[in-house]
Amino acid sequence: MADKKTFKDLGLSAKVLDAINKKGFEEPTAIQVMTIPVMQRDDTNIIVQAQTGTGKTAAFGLPLVEMVSTGSSMVQALILVPTRELAIQVSEEINSLRGNKDIVIAPIYGGQSIDQQLRRLQKGVHIVVGTPGRVIDHLNRKTLKLEKIEHLILDEADEMLNMGFIEDIEEIMKHTNPDKRTLLFSATIPQRIKDLAHKYMKGYEFLKVKKEQLTTNLTEQIYFEVKAHDKFEALCRIIDIKDGFYGLIFCRTKSDVDSVATHLMDRGYDAEAIHGDISQAQRERTLEKFKKQRVNILVATDVAARGIDVNNLTHVINYSLPHDTEAYVHRIGRTGRAGNVGTAITFITPSEYKGLMFIQRNAKTDIKKSKVPKVKDIIKAKKKKIYDDLTTILKEEIDTAYLSWAVRMLEDNKPEEILAAVLNYCFEEELNPDAYGEIEEIGAKVKQQLNKQGKARLFVALGKQDKTSPRKLVELIGSKSSVKSKDISEIQIMDKFSFITVPFEKAEIIVASFKEKGRKPLISHAKKDGKSTYKDKGARN
Incomplete structure (x- = not known):
């Protein structure tokens, strides 16, 4: 069996390899191994058929960073994507891959101030990541010039087809340099996409990544629909109802990570946080504590969590809905490892349902709806654990000092009263239902x-x-x-x-x-x- 390829084997520069290392990528995915060398040859158009969640953004982003010249402020590459969310995500991903190379990347999409985009384009941009509608707006205004671009990348081409953007793509192509290279990435290759390729790509190399199951059968995937202000309360209930909870909690921003971790620690949980603003030394100390289970909860951003390799997690919790399927797959792939069964939980607000269903469809998986545990069920679970622990202690040899103490206390009190007083003394705070806040149920009237x-x-x-x-x-x-x-x-x-x-x-x-x-x-x-x-x-x- 051939050795696995490394990023260095793919011929990437030292600067790009350093950026990859800082992001925590350990080895290239199949799509990256196939695509990067072909892109670097710079002599052919490419069609890549691959599922979402296979690392395609880095597959075209890494060689693009290598090829773009900082000696010119002209637009050298256009990346077309179907949605504003993907425009932002792709732009941020490539920006994180450029290292210290002085490349300017700008996302342009509907819903964002066009004046803000105009100012950015006027200053000079090397790579534009845009949605078809807004790109056409700029072409009509003559504020975006594509006559000299060297690379056109169509990301998620089949999704753009499904959303009715194919005519827009053809219109955009008419404004581009005829000698450019075109790279088309699509999970499926329907006939309309083939027609587009035959018409505009003048020969191409076809690469196909073998379909693999994106999520493990050992991971139970569920979601809870809650109001945004109830997420933290729901999180605490999930942690408390699971005996031996050991999990990763993902947030979208660094401030959210700090907020969630701080609130957890305030409530007495053993939690730590990692994100991009934390020093490498602190990150290493935190990960070491987590791996040795000296803390059982780690709150993290996607980027900070790259490279974490723990096999016995019970839970991965998406405190915020991931940006896309790739992020979802990367997150939940950290549980259900090495034959262990794990649970992946996603919190969504009512308005995020469509986004979750998009992820479910693209990941070809089943994410089941569930209800946040009720306080009475959590108290019941805690009492059972206390009972089991006490039963285990009773089977062992009990220290004679404690036995003598118990005999003295029983001289003037009934056994059941003494036991009740001890339980109350030890567990009053832990078994207090008032420690939990109310969670607003999604209104029945709205549900109808x-x-x-x-x-x-x-x-x-x-x-x-x-x-x-x-x-x-x-x-x-x-x-x-x-x-x-x-x-x-x-x-x-x-x-x-x-x-x-x-x-x-x-x-x-x-x-x-x-x-x-x-x-x-x-x-x-x-x-x-x-x-x-x-x-x-x-x-x-």
């Missing part, structure tokens, strides 16, 4: 109005005859309300009307935004049969 997925179907009185497309519909909604494109799914454009699906609370915002006094609303709730709640002559059965 939600369908099984926590979503609502909306009717739009615009269709193909009005020259409506998925992108135009998303932009219209964004211009009238605060609802983002990532919240809109299942867009169905008919001849005279359309349908969209959004989280329930977003539906209320959209409907309210399109109400006009004295006129029928352009957007309204769809009936159970799929039609509008309003009679509309344009709607067909």
Whole structure:
């Protein structure tokens, strides 16, 4: 069997290797081993078929960092992604891979101030990471010039196809340097993607990463739906109901890590925190304590947790929803190792349901909904542990000093009263139900109005005859309300009307935004049969 490749084997420079080391990457993934050498040859277009969660951002990001010239302030690479979240994530990831190389990377997406983006582009940017709609806006304004780019990367091409962006991609390609290299990354390669490749890529090398199961069968995956202000209380209940809890808790930001860890320590838990602002020496001391279980709870950011290798964790808890499937897979992959059974728990607020389902679909896994443990069940579990511990002690030889003490106490008191007093003295605080706060249940009234997925179907009185497309519909909604494109799914454009699906609370915002006094609303709730709640002559059965 051939030895595993290292990042050094892939021909990366010392500066990039240093950046990789600082991030904690230990060895390249399959997609990185396949893609990086081909990109570095700089002589062919590439199509890569690989699942989300396989390390593809670093696969194209690392050689891109090597190839970009800091001698010019022109845009040298454009990375197209389907969502604003992915634009931010990819931009941050490549930024973390550049080391001390003076490369400027800018994410541009709808929902962010266009003036802010204009100022950034005017100062000079080497790599642009953008969503198709906003990139076209800048092309039309002539504030983004792509005539001399050397690399065009289409990330998650099949998702962009599903979201109706394929025409936008073709439009963008018309503005690019015909001699550029194009790299297309996609989990699936449908015919429309093949057509795009044949038309614009003038020959390419096809790389396919073998499909692997992204998550282990030894990891139970569940989620809890709670209000944001109830997350910490829910976390404490989960820790307390598990005898021998030993887990990693992931937060999105360094400030969240500090806050959660501090609150846990204030409540008496053995917890520590690691993130990017903690020195390497402190990080090593903290990890050593965690690995030896001198602390049983470690709160961390994704980047800080890279390289942690512990086989016997009972839990990995996503205190905040991961940015994407790759982050989710990396996080939960730290439990269920070496034949041990583990539990991966994700907290979501009602508005994050769609994001979790996107992760579930892409990771090809099953994340089951569960209820936060009730206080009475936690107290019951604690009492059982106390009983089991005392029973174990009774089976051992008891110190004669304690036996003598017990005899003296029993002279003037009933045995059951003495035992009750001892239990009260030792465990009053631990078994006090008032130590737990209330958790607000997601309102029953709201639940009745939600369908099984926590979503609502909306009717739009615009269709193909009005020259409506998925992108135009998303932009219209964004211009009238605060609802983002990532919240809109299942867009169905008919001849005279359309349908969209959004989280329930977003539906209320959209409907309210399109109400006009004295006129029928352009957007309204769809009936159970799929039609509008309003009679509309344009709607067909």
